[in-house]
Amino acid sequence: MKQWFGSAAICINERNEVLMVRGNDSDRWAVPSGGIEIGETSEDCCIREVREETGYDVRILEKLNVKEIVLKGFEVQTHYFKVEKTGDSAGINDPDGTIVEAAWKSLSNLHDLDHMYPEDMQTILGCSDLIIG
Template identity: 45%
Template sequence: MNKWVGAAAICINSDGQLLMVLQGKPEEEKRWSVPSGGKEQDETLEECCVREVYEETGYRCKINKEIKGKSGAFGPVEYHVTYFEVEILGGQPTIHDPDGLIYDIAWKTSEQLNDLCFSFPEDKEFLLQYIEQRTLN
């Protein structure tokens, strides 16, 4: 079985909105996700996360903390994704995605998340709870 390892960024702004990207292959229906992607050779998961945020959104960020991991299988591929809380340091919303899979960048409220079509539907409840937890603190 093949193995895929990657990182995902959870970034919530001062208005309680989550940074999201609209993604998909050209022939697929486009769906929303947090910035994420696969780890490259000789790269740490933290470096992967920071790189993916920049490539997919144009924002420079730093890692605040690791939040959780998610593992499973998609067909013949086993995957493990590590989710990190990140903080924006600068940059402008610009797509630099070398894979050409990102179509939009947006900050979404909890209410808007409820109506979105997610690339990874299993993340929706976790993201809503995380936003709620962060905005209560």
């Protein structure tokens, strides 16, 4: 089976909003993520993907987990990092041309969003100090 390795970023701001992106063929939202390139660490990939997909520079705060699933015939391994933005967005500059929108989504409304990867909800909420009852 083919393998794919990637990184994903969970970035939560001071207003308890998480940075999410939407692709051009979908109404579903996901955290910024992408494939690890040759010679790149999972950390480097995470930082690059956030910059390309959202325009934000980020720094990694901690490694969260590694999600391993089989998707469309691929063994997928995605490294999740908690990150923090270090400035304002320079705008989306996605070389793949797949990301059309980046937005801050309120954690309290996270359940109402249409998610590309619903299993990421626990990871996202686990990064927040917000208590959602």
